[in-house]
Amino acid sequence: MRILGVVIILVTIPLTVLLAVKGVQFRSQAAGFSALTSTFKSISVYAPYVSGSPTLEYKKTSSSTWLPAYPPYVDGTSEIRGSIVGLTPNTPYDVRLTVGGIVYTGAISTKNDQLSFGTGNTYYVATTGSDSNSGTSAAPFKTIQKAANTVVAGDTVKIKTGTYVEKVTVSKSGTSGNPISFANNGDGEVIISGGSSCASSNLTNNFLIESQNYVRISGLTAKNASEAAIRINGGGNHIIDNNKILDWNCADLEDQLRAGVAAWNGAKNLWVLSNTISRTAKNTLMGDGFWTKNTGDSTGGGHIIAKNTIIGAYDAVGSEPEDTTYGGVHKDADIYENTVTNCNDDGIQPEGGNTNVRVWGNKITSCMLGVGMAPTKKGPLYVFRNVIVDSRPRWTAGQGMFKLGDYTTGRIYVFHNSYYSTNGADGFKQSNTQLGNMVSRNNSVYSSRYAIETTSHNGLPMDFNYDLLYTSDTSRFVKWNNNNDYTDLAKFQATGQETRGIQANPKYVNPSGGDLTLQSGAPGIDKGQVLPNFNDANSAWAYTGTAPDMGAFEAGGATPPSDTTPPSVSITSPTNGATVSGTVTLAANASDNVSVAKVEFYLDGSLKSTDTSSPYSYSWDTTTTINGSHTLSAKAYDALVNVGTSSTVSVNVNNQNTQxxxxxxxxxxxxxxxxxxxxxxxxxxxxxxxxxxxxxxxxxxxxxxxxxxxxxxxxxxxxxxxxxxxxxxxxxxxxxxxxxxxxxxxxxxxxxxxxxxxxxxxxxxxxxxxxxxxxxxxxxxxxxxxxxxxxxxxxxxxxxxxxxxxxxxxxx
Missing domain, CATH: 2.60.120 (Jelly Rolls)
Structure with missing residues (x-):
């Protein structure tokens, strides 16, 4: 019977069955759950509450073994909400929730992180083109705006190397699987500029997407905009990836909305991936790296902000309004593996509703506060495995690892974060009145003021345990609900908090250099609590030893990213001294102590192409190059923008009447x-x-x-x-x-x-x-x-x- 069933499916939908093993299909949720939503690596779960304590489980659809997830949050007597994290992209999963004698089952696939362009026409733009042309490679348009006016869903605009001083307004939508795309042609850097410098900028934005959907901007340099570099007015499902976004807010006005990427009017499902977002030409007090603003409960959410390098912003990732259930990034959002430096307020600021919002794996250096979560109005918010170093003062305000309070009533989970600061900073820092509903586990704190400072609780549960807490200030340790009598751990434990906590120097390997891995024999090794889906054997962060370690890193586990080690890269084809003609594949090997972000290929010192995934290659049409000797080289970049350069390869181009x-x-x-x-x-x-x-x-x-x-x-x-x-x-x-x-x-x-x-x-x-x-x-x-x-x-x-x-x- 099973064989017959498969045959029937193959007859009716053969492509689905043919590719099922690849995770191409997407499964819809089952009845019982209010909703199941997914990102690349996470699933959000919503279900009605019945009674008792809910149990959440998950498995890959291809597996028969159910795995435990972290217990979901019960919001009063109305709703169950929770997240499953550390999942594999583009993979079908089954979800099971047991509560009050009822079992809910559902299925959903994680999103596909392999990005693609649409399948429609390709139009070309070149500085030497004409808007009277047809937009082919041989007869390109002159302006990107002309191409934007021409495209329809599925079309791609390939922009040839050069500088384009224009504001591009996108007033058309793509569709799911067929976005409208603006991309680098691969023959060198493409700069879209508001002027020759930030001081001379006279264009509001580099890109303006007006209430449209499914637009992708990839591989470009956007700079010198007087307001936001990329402004999105509503709509959603946009992808902003592998761009350089530089020196926005040239007007230097004090508005967070003047951001590298600014999303207005509740734009949804924005993927901001692997960009360099850097503001150094003007006062860094002004303008966020990424900023979003919602207008109601049905707006916003679904964002993935990942693997970006953000330098010199106000908040690197910020949002408004902050004091509503729909504020911040709102819901079902992931912010992970970003490298943030030198911001003047919060490194990452998920302040608002925070309904199934996950913040993990980020490295935040030299910001006033690491992660701002004041307030969290709904939750749950998960903040885990982040590394925060050198919180710095601004004006007379305090600084710290986390910003808390402001009438927080939603659930917050903070797990396995590592912190180090020596310039008068707190660890956990309440900045506004009314804090509650927070769970802290397995964090490692080296502060230079209070390890924990809370000033005003609201009566909702506060549950701190299994944390390593240390301050270099011998007169302080913990201030709890505005009581600063807790000068050591034993006194603090009398409150019922941190009964399994540790008061000791965490013994990081090289904290001044940003390496917060643990030395051999560090006091936090094997002293943490097992947290299903966050550190157990089935999680993406499985512990070793007898118990999890405190902090972001497991001793003996992966080494954190180095701030100074560049990738190595070499050209493997063609070989030095080769004679080439026709179309030739340039290939390179690249490696890094953490990961390679991209490889650039250069011909005679000019950038020809960029590849962001291994194997790294570029198809070079040598018939576009004059005969004779030429040099090839490659550059490899890691996520911290360290650069490695290959040895030069010399080749001889010899095209004799080729076709x-x-x-x-x-x-x-x-x-x-x-x-x-x-x-x-x-x-x-x-x-x-x-x-x-x-x-x-x-x-x-x-x-x-x-x-x-x-x-x-x-x-x-x-x-x-x-x-x-x-x-x-x-x-x-x-x-x-x-x-x-x-x-x-x-x-x-x-x-x-x-x-x-x-x-x-x-x-x-x-x-x-x-x-x-x-x-x-x-x-x-x-x-x-x-x-x-x-x-x-x-x-x-x-x-x-x-x-x-x-x-x-x-x-x-």
């Missing part, structure tokens, strides 16, 4: 061993998978080659599902197959191995060298398999547009 021929397949299809007589030739995917076994075939009819010399021949595929081995390519014995009739049973045998494609990542194109197998006109028929059980998926010719497979032959 580039491009062919698309006459036929392509996936074949499936478990369904030997089923044809899948109409699908838009080509899948190679080791288990369950799938191969794909592709066939080209080559013409115009006989009698000419083949300089190079490359197959090009666009990957949308990653794998460790992208494919092993073989010649087929049967060249007469057709995609409408080919099956596993009639595909025939393979012969010569052509090539092996290594690790592939989603959202990238890959070239396979087949030069040795193109001798003249005729048929090139290949079968592609892989031993990888994770499988690889590429678009077929049925996909259409720029993603179809290609055979590119350079002849002379």
């Amino acid at each position: 580039v021929l491009t062919f698309t397949p006459t036929d392509d299809a996936t074949i499936v061993r478990d369904f030997p007589y089923k044809n899948f030739g109409s699908l838009s995917a080509l899948v190679a998978d080791g288990y369950p076994r799938r191969n794909f075939l592709v066939k080209f009819l080559v013409s115009g080659v006989t009698g000419r010399t083949v300089v190079s021949a490359k197959l090009r595929f666009y990957c949308f599902e990653p794998a460790i081995v992208g494919g092993i390519f073989y010649r087929t014995t049967n060249d007469l197959w057709k995609e409408g009739t080919i099956t596993w049973s009639n595909a025939g045998a393979t012969t010569t191995k052509v090539a092996t494609l290594g690790r592939v990542a989603a959202g990238k194109t890959y070239d396979v060298d087949v030069s040795a197998f193109i001798k003249g006109n005729g048929i090139l028929s290949l079968a592609i398999a892989t031993p990888s059980a994770d499988g690889a998926a590429y678009y077929s010719k049925e996909r259409g547009g720029v993603y179809v497979p290609k055979l590119i032959i350079t002849i002379q």
Whole structure:
């Protein structure tokens, strides 16, 4: 019966079943939950409260083992709210909640973090173009605004290198899966500027997105705007990624809304990823790095603000209004792995509703306060695994690790944070009246004033335990509810708090250098509490030893990012002294002690392309370069913007009357061993998978080659599902197959191995060298398999547009 069921599904929706193992499908929630929502790495859970203490569990849909999540929060007698964290992107999960004898089950997939452009037309812009042109690569527009006026959903604007002094207003929307995109063409830096300098800026914004949806801005430099660099007026589902956003608020007015990225009118579901956001040309008291403002309970939320480097803002991540249930980033939002330095107020400020908001893995240095959460009106807010160093004074205000209070009534969880400051700063710092409903576990605090200073509780529970607390001020230790008599841990424990806490120097490895990992024998090792989904064996942060360590790092675990170590990078192809012609793949290896953020490729010292994921490569059309000697180099960047530069490779370009021929397949299809007589030739995917076994075939009819010399021949595929081995390519014995009739049973045998494609990542194109197998006109028929059980998926010719497979032959 099970086999029959699968066959039926394959007949009706074969692509869904074919790709189910890859997590392409999205499952909807079941009845019972009020809502299930997801980000890349988290799930938000909402359910009606019945009675008793709720139990929350989760599992990957492919697994049979339920795992415990941290107990969700019960808001009075009305609603259960909680988060599941540390999940795998683009993966189906099942969720189970047990409360009052009732079991709720539901399913949802995490969001896909492999970003892609739309499938529509591509328009080009160049400083040498004309707005009377058609917008092709050969006849580009002159202004980005002309392209913005031309595009429709799914279209991409590729902007060629140069400086564009203009304000780009986007007044059209993309759709889910088909955004309107503005992207770097790959031939050098693209600068969109409000003027030649911040002092001469006369344009309000670099980009203005007016109440639209699904717009992506990628790989550009936006600078010298008099207000916000990128302003979003409502709408949502926008992606701002891999940009440099520099020196906004050139008017230098005291408004947080004058931000690097400013979202007005309750914009929803904004993904701000891997950008450098830096304001150094003007007074850093003014303007946030990212700022959002909501207008009601149905607005805002769903944001992912991750892996950005933010320098010299007011709040690096800020928001308004702060004192409402819909304020701040509102709900269902993740703020993680950002590097924040030199901000004048809060490093990260999730102040407002904070309903299932998660803040983790951020490193915050030289800000007045690390994380501001005054107030949290609804919750739960999860603040965990953050590193906060060198809180600094501003005016006469105090400073600290966390800002608390301001009539907080929503639940706050603070777990596994590490803090170090020597300039008169507190650890936990209440800045406004009325604090309550807070749980603290496994934090490590080195302060130079109070380790904890709270001044006004509101009667809601305060639960502090398993924290390591230390101050270098011998006259202070803890002020609790405005009582400063707690000069040591024993006295504080008399309140019922920190019964398993520790009062000791945490013994960080190099705190003045920002390294808050623990020395061998540090007092916080193995002294923490096990927290399901936050440090247990099944979590993304599993502890070692007999118990979790206190603080952000597990002793013997991963080393924190270095502030000074640059990545290493080398060009692996072409080799030094090589003669090249036609289209050549530039390839580089790059590594870092933490991670590589991007690799840039340079030709004769000019930036040609940027790649943000391994393997790092760039297809260089040498016919656009004059014959003769040229130099190639690469630069690798880490998240802290440390830069490593490769050795120079010299090559000789020799294109003698070359011609580039491009062919698309006459036929392509996936074949499936478990369904030997089923044809899948109409699908838009080509899948190679080791288990369950799938191969794909592709066939080209080559013409115009006989009698000419083949300089190079490359197959090009666009990957949308990653794998460790992208494919092993073989010649087929049967060249007469057709995609409408080919099956596993009639595909025939393979012969010569052509090539092996290594690790592939989603959202990238890959070239396979087949030069040795193109001798003249005729048929090139290949079968592609892989031993990888994770499988690889590429678009077929049925996909259409720029993603179809290609055979590119350079002849002379």
